[in-house]
Amino acid sequence: MNSLIRNILVYIDGSESSITAAQYAICLAKTVSAKLFALYVVNTRALTDLVAARIFLKEEQDEFQVDLHQDAERYLNHVKNLGLKKGLEVQTLSLSGTVNQEIKNALAAHDIDLFVLGETAQVRSRRDEFYSEAERAMRGSTCSVLVVKDEERVWNVFDSFV
Amino acid sequence: MALLDLITEEVVKVPLLSTSKPDVIRELIDMLKKAGKIADPDKIFDSVMKRESLGSTGLENGIAVPHAKTIDVGNLLLGIGIAPQGVDFQSFDGKPSKLFFMLLAPPDKAGPHIEALSEIAKITKSQAFCRMLIKAESAKEVVEIFKEE
Numbered sequence: 001m002n003s004l005i006r007n008i009l010v011y012i013d014g015s016e017s018s019i020t021a022a023q024y025a026i027c028l029a030k031t032v033s034a035k036l037f038a039l040y041v042v043n044t045r046a047l048t049d050l051v052a053a054r055i056f057l058k059e060e061q062d063e064f065q066v067d068l069h070q071d072a073e074r075y076l077n078h079v080k081n082l083g084l085k086k087g088l089e090v091q092t093l094s095l096s097g098t099v100n101q102e103i104k105n106a107l108a109a110h111d112i113d114l115f116v117l118g119e120t121a122q123v124r125s126r127r128d129e130f131y132s133e134a135e136r137a138m139r140g141s142t143c144s145v146l147v148v149k150d151e152e153r154v155w156n157v158f159d160s161f162v
Numbered sequence: 163m164a165l166l167d168l169i170t171e172e173v174v175k176v177p178l179l180s181t182s183k184p185d186v187i188r189e190l191i192d193m194l195k196k197a198g199k200i201a202d203p204d205k206i207f208d209s210v211m212k213r214e215s216l217g218s219t220g221l222e223n224g225i226a227v228p229h230a231k232t233i234d235v236g237n238l239l240l241g242i243g244i245a246p247q248g249v250d251f252q253s254f255d256g257k258p259s260k261l262f263f264m265l266l267a268p269p270d271k272a273g274p275h276i277e278a279l280s281e282i283a284k285i286t287k288s289q290a291f292c293r294m295l296i297k298a299e300s301a302k303e304v305v306e307i308f309k310e311e
Contacts, residue, residue: 050276071272
């Protein structure tokens with residue numbers, strides 16, 4: 001088992017489901033003695049696209065870029081602290097660019113063999129499936145993917161995990 | 163978060179009755195208030211109008227995306243309105259706006275805020291999809307169109 005999963009990467013986007021995925025990944029990494037990376041991607045591509053679409057002004061792009069970097073720091077620190085509570089050091093990664101591409105790059109750069117992400121929104125239209133960043137990252141992943149579901153159960157397991 | 167998670171019949175108004183930019187924004191905010199989504203419509207109106215004062219969110223082809231980052235909402239909120247007659251929204255191409263997506267988000271939800279606006283930007287690139295929405299005769303029909311797309 002240890003040789004099958006050595007490096008785990010969990011994708012954090014600030015959603016509750018991504019934090020649940022982090023809790024699951026912390027428990028899993030400790031159980032199999034794997035290294036855990038937590039990644040947040042500041043979606044600068046989306047900001048550029050919004051300016052191009054004239055929905056955003058340049059000032060808004062700058063303001064939101066700062067907000068997103070602050071979000072990245074806040075959420076990654078939160079995951080780091082969750083890891084520390086369970087005696088696991090989580091290596092945090094904050095990248096900027098196109099989300100699914102940066103995830104792909106991080107998977108390769110850190111020799112990840114398991115990509116963990118939170119449950120994606122229930123796909124209720126073809127458009128959701130096409131545009132969801134998480135869906136695209138999952139499809140583009142070059143390693144095995146684990147989608148964490150059943151938040152309540154994961155929370156309970158995490159709380160009692162030693 | 164999928165955009166569809168934000169769209170229910172109670173946050174869609176067809177047709178909008180207003181004929182001016184401030185009135186359209188007010189009508190959309192009042193709809194959200196009626197739906198129990200917001201507490202202080204006046205503060206939100208000021209936030210949206212403040213953003214409009216920096217530059218109109220009226221885009222091309224009859225679409226407008228008024229938006230604001232405000233502490234007066236707890237979660238990401240979307241209000242959709244359709245004005246088949248068109249409203250002068252000082253749009254980029256000078257044409258009247260018919261399809262309105264108003265997005266409100268608290269400051270600590272920058273990620274979902276960007277994601278939702280990006281999705282709106284993408285879907286509004288489809289003129290056929292927008293035409294279907296503009297022709298919709300009820301909120302129910304609008305929700306159905308989003309589900310089927």
